[in-house]
Amino acid sequence: MGRDAVVVGYDLSDASRRAVWWAAREAASRHRRLLLVHVFVWPFSERVPVTVPAQEEVVEPLQQALRRELAVLVEGCREIGPGLDIGSELPFGDPSEVLAATAQDAALLVLGAVGAGGVASHLGSTAAELLARGSGAPVVVVRGRGPEPGTGPVVVGVDGSAVSEKAVQFAFDFASRHEAVLVAAHSWSDAPLDPYARVQHWEVPWTEMRDDALELLSRSLAGWAEQYPDVTVRRAVSAAQAAHTLVEEAEGASLLVVGSHGRGRVRRLLLGSVSHAVVHHAPCPVAVIPAGR
Numbered sequence: 543m544g545r546d547a548v549v550v551g552y553d554l555s556d557a558s559r560r561a562v563w564w565a566a567r568e569a570a571s572r573h574r575r576l577l578l579v580h581v582f583v584w585p586f587s588e589r590v591p592v593t594v595p596a597q598e599e600v601v602e603p604l605q606q607a608l609r610r611e612l613a614v615l616v617e618g619c620r621e622i623g624p625g626l627d628i629g630s631e632l633p634f635g636d637p638s639e640v641l642a643a644t645a646q647d648a649a650l651l652v653l654g655a656v657g658a659g660g661v662a663s664h665l666g667s668t669a670a671e672l673l674a675r676g677s678g679a680p681v682v683v684v685r686g687r688g689p690e691p692g693t694g695p696v697v698v699g700v701d702g703s704a705v706s707e708k709a710v711q712f713a714f715d716f717a718s719r720h721e722a723v724l725v726a727a728h729s730w731s732d733a734p735l736d737p738y739a740r741v742q743h744w745e746v747p748w749t750e751m752r753d754d755a756l757e758l759l760s761r762s763l764a765g766w767a768e769q770y771p772d773v774t775v776r777r778a779v780s781a782a783q784a785a786h787t788l789v790e791e792a793e794g795a796s797l798l799v800v801g802s803h804g805r806g807r808v809r810r811l812l813l814g815s816v817s818h819a820v821v822h823h824a825p826c827p828v829a830v831i832p833a834g835r
Contacts, residue, residue: 544647546647548569548650549641549652550565550652551652552578555654561653572650572719575628577631579633580630580631582605582635583635612630637668641668650679651682654684669683673802673818680831681830683830684827685828686826695724695794696713696716696799697724697725698798699799699816700726700727701801702762708801709831713726720796726759727778729755729779730752730754730780785816789819794826798820803833
């Protein structure tokens with residue numbers, strides 16, 4: 543299984559291949575085992591009593607071809623991380639169920655891009671399902687073709703919630719290992735600004751709200767700067783919607799880190815509205831940190 547490993551799902555798509563290379567670099571940086579998993583999906587489930595003529599003659603060549611593909615990927619990963627401990631698995635089953643079980647005790651689960659602009663593949667829908675219900679491990683969705691880790695800042699969304707604190711810890715660790723600047727971003731309103739413009743007699747205390755936002759950032763970052771003195775931190779506060787702020791700050795970033803859900807009232811299953819939005823629209827890889835880890 544994937545205990546303490548960096549687990550990456552692969553489904554033959556270009557998006558998942560980029561996820562494999564990203565996972566290999568991260569496993570090497572963490573000094574963790576890398577586990578490549580391709581879930582073999584057959585049109586007929588093992589639980590359905592349907593016999594396909596010459597099924598074994600069809601399945602075996604497919605499995606052999608997939609094993610060869612995985613072997614090529616493993617060799618490519620060894621070039622990225624010489625001495626990296628790498629394993630591969632080709633299980634049969636439902637991709638979301640298999641990957642969730644494999645990554646339950648993993649250090650990290652890495653998947654290819656989903657949503658708008660993503661590849662229409664079984665892994666794409668699996669990533670969306672795993673993010674919605676929670677996989678156990680932090681999940682990184684490798685989006686875009688942005689800078690490699692260490693060549694762009696690490697952006698983390700901060701809202702003062704418990705899961706946000708876990709996201710901050712994850713972001714500091716990643717930024718330290720990859721020698722990247724950390725951008726801590728907070729938006730004090732999830733509401734659009736139009737209502738303020740329409741009600742002209744309101745006197746919105748912008749300065750006070752900004753000061754409160756900066757104070758929240760200071761509390762959330764307290765202690766981490768001392769633990770990671772090598773990480774340069776920039777604070778960013780905004781009155782815009784949180785997802786808009788994070789996507790904007792993530793332009794040119796090597797990673798965007800968010801909690802699976804924050805303090806807002808809106809929920810999309812177990813994936814909060816902000817994390818759901820950035821996973822589908824961020825220009826860089828997105829790490830979604832679960833509340834339970």
